[in-house]
Amino acid sequence: MPDKPDMPEQPGDTAPGKEQPRRRQARGERRIQQLLEAAASVFCTTGYTAASTNAIAREAGVSPGTLYQFFPNKEAIAVELGGRLMHDLRNTYGEALAPIDPGTSLTDAVNATVDRLTAFNTEHPVFFALMHGPDVPGGITEAHDALHSNLLGRIEGLLASLLPPGTDQAHITRTAHVSLGIYKSGLELVLSHEGAEREAYIQEIKNVLTRYLEPLVGDRLGRTAD
Amino acid sequence: MPDKPDMPEQPGDTAPGKEQPRRRQARGERRIQQLLEAAASVFCTTGYTAASTNAIAREAGVSPGTLYQFFPNKEAIAVELGGRLMHDLRNTYGEALAPIDPGTSLTDAVNATVDRLTAFNTEHPVFFALMHGPDVPGGITEAHDALHSNLLGRIEGLLASLLPPGTDQAHITRTAHVSLGIYKSGLELVLSHEGAEREAYIQEIKNVLTRYLEPLVGDRLGRTAD
Amino acid sequence: MPDKPDMPEQPGDTAPGKEQPRRRQARGERRIQQLLEAAASVFCTTGYTAASTNAIAREAGVSPGTLYQFFPNKEAIAVELGGRLMHDLRNTYGEALAPIDPGTSLTDAVNATVDRLTAFNTEHPVFFALMHGPDVPGGITEAHDALHSNLLGRIEGLLASLLPPGTDQAHITRTAHVSLGIYKSGLELVLSHEGAEREAYIQEIKNVLTRYLEPLVGDRLGRTAD
Amino acid sequence: MPDKPDMPEQPGDTAPGKEQPRRRQARGERRIQQLLEAAASVFCTTGYTAASTNAIAREAGVSPGTLYQFFPNKEAIAVELGGRLMHDLRNTYGEALAPIDPGTSLTDAVNATVDRLTAFNTEHPVFFALMHGPDVPGGITEAHDALHSNLLGRIEGLLASLLPPGTDQAHITRTAHVSLGIYKSGLELVLSHEGAEREAYIQEIKNVLTRYLEPLVGDRLGRTAD
DNA sequence: GATGAATGAGGATTCATTCAT
DNA sequence: TATGAATGAATCCTCATTCAT
Numbered sequence: 001m002p003d004k005p006d007m008p009e010q011p012g013d014t015a016p017g018k019e020q021p022r023r024r025q026a027r028g029e030r031r032i033q034q035l036l037e038a039a040a041s042v043f044c045t046t047g048y049t050a051a052s053t054n055a056i057a058r059e060a061g062v063s064p065g066t067l068y069q070f071f072p073n074k075e076a077i078a079v080e081l082g083g084r085l086m087h088d089l090r091n092t093y094g095e096a097l098a099p100i101d102p103g104t105s106l107t108d109a110v111n112a113t114v115d116r117l118t119a120f121n122t123e124h125p126v127f128f129a130l131m132h133g134p135d136v137p138g139g140i141t142e143a144h145d146a147l148h149s150n151l152l153g154r155i156e157g158l159l160a161s162l163l164p165p166g167t168d169q170a171h172i173t174r175t176a177h178v179s180l181g182i183y184k185s186g187l188e189l190v191l192s193h194e195g196a197e198r199e200a201y202i203q204e205i206k207n208v209l210t211r212y213l214e215p216l217v218g219d220r221l222g223r224t225a226d
Numbered sequence: 227m228p229d230k231p232d233m234p235e236q237p238g239d240t241a242p243g244k245e246q247p248r249r250r251q252a253r254g255e256r257r258i259q260q261l262l263e264a265a266a267s268v269f270c271t272t273g274y275t276a277a278s279t280n281a282i283a284r285e286a287g288v289s290p291g292t293l294y295q296f297f298p299n300k301e302a303i304a305v306e307l308g309g310r311l312m313h314d315l316r317n318t319y320g321e322a323l324a325p326i327d328p329g330t331s332l333t334d335a336v337n338a339t340v341d342r343l344t345a346f347n348t349e350h351p352v353f354f355a356l357m358h359g360p361d362v363p364g365g366i367t368e369a370h371d372a373l374h375s376n377l378l379g380r381i382e383g384l385l386a387s388l389l390p391p392g393t394d395q396a397h398i399t400r401t402a403h404v405s406l407g408i409y410k411s412g413l414e415l416v417l418s419h420e421g422a423e424r425e426a427y428i429q430e431i432k433n434v435l436t437r438y439l440e441p442l443v444g445d446r447l448g449r450t451a452d
Numbered sequence: 453m454p455d456k457p458d459m460p461e462q463p464g465d466t467a468p469g470k471e472q473p474r475r476r477q478a479r480g481e482r483r484i485q486q487l488l489e490a491a492a493s494v495f496c497t498t499g500y501t502a503a504s505t506n507a508i509a510r511e512a513g514v515s516p517g518t519l520y521q522f523f524p525n526k527e528a529i530a531v532e533l534g535g536r537l538m539h540d541l542r543n544t545y546g547e548a549l550a551p552i553d554p555g556t557s558l559t560d561a562v563n564a565t566v567d568r569l570t571a572f573n574t575e576h577p578v579f580f581a582l583m584h585g586p587d588v589p590g591g592i593t594e595a596h597d598a599l600h601s602n603l604l605g606r607i608e609g610l611l612a613s614l615l616p617p618g619t620d621q622a623h624i625t626r627t628a629h630v631s632l633g634i635y636k637s638g639l640e641l642v643l644s645h646e647g648a649e650r651e652a653y654i655q656e657i658k659n660v661l662t663r664y665l666e667p668l669v670g671d672r673l674g675r676t677a678d
Numbered sequence: 679m680p681d682k683p684d685m686p687e688q689p690g691d692t693a694p695g696k697e698q699p700r701r702r703q704a705r706g707e708r709r710i711q712q713l714l715e716a717a718a719s720v721f722c723t724t725g726y727t728a729a730s731t732n733a734i735a736r737e738a739g740v741s742p743g744t745l746y747q748f749f750p751n752k753e754a755i756a757v758e759l760g761g762r763l764m765h766d767l768r769n770t771y772g773e774a775l776a777p778i779d780p781g782t783s784l785t786d787a788v789n790a791t792v793d794r795l796t797a798f799n800t801e802h803p804v805f806f807a808l809m810h811g812p813d814v815p816g817g818i819t820e821a822h823d824a825l826h827s828n829l830l831g832r833i834e835g836l837l838a839s840l841l842p843p844g845t846d847q848a849h850i851t852r853t854a855h856v857s858l859g860i861y862k863s864g865l866e867l868v869l870s871h872e873g874a875e876r877e878a879y880i881q882e883i884k885n886v887l888t889r890y891l892e893p894l895v896g897d898r899l900g901r902t903a904d
Numbered sequence: 905g906a907t908g909a910a911t912g913a914g915g916a917t918t919c920a921t922t923c924a925t
Numbered sequence: 926t927a928t929g930a931a932t933g934a935a936t937c938c939t940c941a942t943t944c945a946t
C-alpha cells in the first residue's frame with residue numbers, strides 16, 4: 001500500500017536472478033521501517049493531530065520528499081503503522097484475542113487477554129495513541145477506524161466463543177464495543193501510572209471486565225479456583 | 227455590524243444610578259457568551275487540537291481581535307467553557323454528582339447518576355470534547371485537567387458516601403478514576419448512536435458500573451426490587 | 453497641541469466665573485500628564501518602536517479611547533513628550549544650553565553643560581529614548597526630529613557664543629551636529645554604567661568635547677586654572 | 679518562478695564525483711545570499727525593529743516559508759548578516775582595524791582607519807543599521823551585540839598598539855567604547871550627507887578622534903608632517 | 905530513489921485606531 | 926469625557942505537500 005506504483009517498474013526487473021530489484025525493495029522496506037518507527041515516536045510524543053510529516057521525516061533522518069515517496073500523506077502512515085501493529089499483535093501475542101477454549105473460566109480468559117494486551121501496549125505505546133485517534137469526534141480518521149474495527153472484530157469473535165451460543169449478534173457487537181471501551185479507558189490509567197499502582201489498575205480492568213461479562217456467559221464457570 | 231443585538235437590552239437600563247458602568251460589561255458578557263458558544267461548536271466539529279481561534283471568531287461572527295479582547299488564547303477559552311459547564315452541571319443537574327443518600331440502593335444511585343450525566347452530556351456535547359482533551363499526551367492541558375480533576379473530586383465524594391466507611395483513600399481514588407473512565411468511554415458510544423441503540427448503551431454503562439461497584443459497597447442493598 | 457479642537461468650544465465657555473470649563477481643562481491636563489508619564493515609562497522599557505498605544509493607556513490606567521481623545525496617534529505623544537521635556541530642560545536646568553558668558557573658559561563651559569545635561573538625562577531617561585528615536589534610518593520621525601533640531605539649535609547658539617565671531621554658519625552647524633553626536637553616544641555609555649565607571653564616562657565626554665572644540669575657540673582661554 | 683537562475687551553474691558541474699550533494703547546497707547558498715541582500719535592503723529602509731520577515735521574503739522574491747527554511751527567525755538573519763559583514767570587513771578591508779605599526783603617527787593611523795571604515799560602511803549601509811541595533815533598550819539583541827563586541831575587541835587591539843605599554847586595561851576598554859561611539863555617531867552624519875558635506879564630516883570624525891587620543895598616546899608622533 | 909528547496913495558505917496573536925454608548 | 930468593545934490588517938511562524946535536480 002505504501003508503494004505508490006506511479007513509476008512503472010522497468011521491464012525485466014522481475015526476472016529471476018537479478019538482485020537489483022530485490023535489493024531496491026529491501027532498501028525501500030528498510031526506509032518504510034525507519035519511517036514507521038519515527039512516526040511511532042513522534043505520534044507518542046506529540047500526538048497524532050500535532051504530529052507533522054516534517055517532524056517524522058526528521059526523526060527518521062530522511063528528507064520530507066523521501067517520506068512522500070512511500071506514503072501519500074500522514075493518514076497513510078498511521079494506517080500502515082496500525083496495520084503492522086495489528087499484525088504484530090496477531091503474530092507475537094498469538095492468541096491474545098483468539099477465541100477462548102470452552103473449558104476456560106471467564107476469569108482466566110479475561111485475565112489472560114488483559115495481560116497479553118497490556119504487555120503488548122506497554123511495549124508499543126503508539127498503539128494507544130492510534131487507538132485513541134485524533135480528538136476530532138466524528139473524525140475522518142481512516143487509520144484509527146481501521147485499527148478500531150479490526151480490534152472490534154477480534155473481540156467480537158472472542159466474545160462469540162464466550163457467550164452462550166445463539167446470543168444476538170447485535171448484543172455481541174454492543175458488548176464488544178463496551179468491552180473495548182473499558183479496556184481503552186483502563187489502559188490510559190495503566191499507562192499513566194507505574195509500579196504497584198499500575199498493577200493495581202491492571203487488576204481493576206480485569207475486575208471490571210469480569211464482573212461485566214459474568215452475568216452474560218451463562219453456565220461457564222464464572223471463576224476458577226484461585 | 228458586529229453588534230448583533232439579538233439579546234435586547236432590558237428597558238429601563240438607562241435609568242440613572244450605578245448601572246452606568248455595567249452596560250459595557252453587558253455587551254462584553256454577550257460577546258463572551260457568543261464566543262463560548264462558537265468555541266463549543268468548533269470544538270465539537272473539529273476537535274480541540276484542530277480548532278483554530280480564527281475559526282472560533284468567524285463562527286462567532288466577530289474579528290480575531292475581538293476574541294483576544296476576552297481571552298488570551300485558546301486554552302483560556304476551553305478553561306472558561308469548562309468552568310461554565312461544570313457550573314451548569316452543578317446548578318442545573320443539581321445532585322447529579324452529589325453524595326448518595328445512605329438509604330439508596332447502589333442500582334438506584336448509579337442509574338440516577340448516569341441518567342443525569344448522560345442528559346447533561348447530550349445537551350452539551352462539548353463537555354465530551356473537553357473531557358477527552360487534546361490528542362497530545364504530555365500536553366499543557368489546563369482546561370482538560372481542570373475539568374477532569376473537578377469531576378474526579380466529585381466522583382470521589384460520591385464514592386466516599388457509597389463505599390463502607392474506612393475505605394482506603396487510595397482505593398477510593400482509584401475507583402473514581404476507573405469509574406470516570408468507564409463513563410467516558412461509555413459516553414462515547416452513547417453519543418455515537420441514536421434511538422434504541424443509544425438507550426441500550428446507556429443501560430450498558432449502568433450495568434458495568436453497578437457490577438463493578440457492587441462488591442465494593444458492602445452491606446448496602448446491592449439492588450432495589452425492580 | 454494635544455487638544456484636538458474638532459469639537460467646538462461651547463460659546464460662553466471662556467466667560468469668567470464659570471469653573472466648569474476650567475475644571476475640565478484641569479482634568480484634561482491631569483490626564484495628559486498621566487498619559488505622558490505612562491508613555492515615558494513605556495518608551496523607556498520597550499523602546500519607541502515597540503511601544504504600543506494600548507500599553508501606554510494601560511500603564512496610565514485609562515482606556516485606549518481616552519488616549520485618543522488627547523492624542524491623534526503615537527507620534528503625537530512622543531512629540532508632546534519631547535516638547536515638554538525641552539521645556540523642562542529650559543526651565544529647570546536654566547542655562548544648561550544657554551549661550552556662554554564670554555569670560556568663561558572652554559573647559560568650564562563644556563563641563564557645566566555636560567554636567568547639567570547629564571543630570572537632566574539621568575533624571576529623565578525618556579529623553580534618551582526620544583533622542584535616539586526609532587531605529588529607522590531615514591525615519592518619518594516627527595517627534596525625534598523636533599527634539600533633535602531643537603537641541604541642535606540651542607547648541608548652535610551656544611557654539612556661536614563660543615567660537616570666534618564671524619565663523620562660517622555652515623561650520624557652526626556642522627560642529628553642533630558633531631558635538632551633539634558625541635554627547636549622545638557618550639550618554640549611551642554613561643547610562644549603561646553606574647558608580648565610578650559612570651563618572652569616568654562623564655569625564656570622557658568632557659574630554660572629547662573640550663579637545664574637539666579647543667582648536668576652534670580661538671583666543672578664549674582654553675582652560676581655567678583648576 | 680522563484681528559481682531565478684541569475685547565477686549560472688558552472689558547466690561541468692554534473693561531472694561524476696563528489697559534487698553531487700553540493701548542488702542543492704549551491705541553490706540554497708544562492709537563496710541565503712538573496713535573502714541576506716533582501717534583509718540588508720529592508721533593514722536599511724525600515725530599520726531592524728520594524729523590518730518584518732514577510733517583507734524580507736517578499737523583497738527576496740520568495741515565500742515566507744522559504745525564508746524559514748534557512749533562518750529560524752529575524753534575529754538569525756541579522757546575526758548571519760552581521761557575521762558575513764565582519765568577515766568582509768576583515769578580508770576586503772584588510773588591516774582596517776589591525777594593530778598599528780609603531781612608526782605610524784597617530785594622525786595617519788586615525789586617518790587610515792576612518793577612511794577604510796567609512797569606505798566600508800558607505801558600501802554596506804546595513805552595517806550601520808546593525809551597529810545601531812534595535813530601538814528596544816534591554817533587547818535580546820544577539821546580532822547587534824555580536825557585531826558590537828567584535829568591533830570593540832578589534833578597536834581595543836588597535837588601541838593597545840597605540841597607547842603606551844602598560845596602560846590600564848580598563849582604560850583601554852573605556853577608550854575603545856568612547857572611540858567606537860564617536861565613530862558611530864559620526865558615521866550617522868556622514869551617511870546622511872553627500873558630496874563635500876560628507877567629506878567635511880569625515881574630516882570631523884578624524885579631528886575628534888585624533889584630538890581625543892592625542893594626549894593618550896604618549897611620545898608617539900602626534901602628527902606627521904602634512 | 906533521495907534530496908532539500910519551495911510553496912502558500914493558514915495558525916496564533918498584536919496593534920493602531922474607531923465607535924457606540 | 927470616558928469607556929471598552931470592535932476592527933482587520935499585519936505580525937511571526939508552521940506545515941502538508943510538490944518539484945527540480
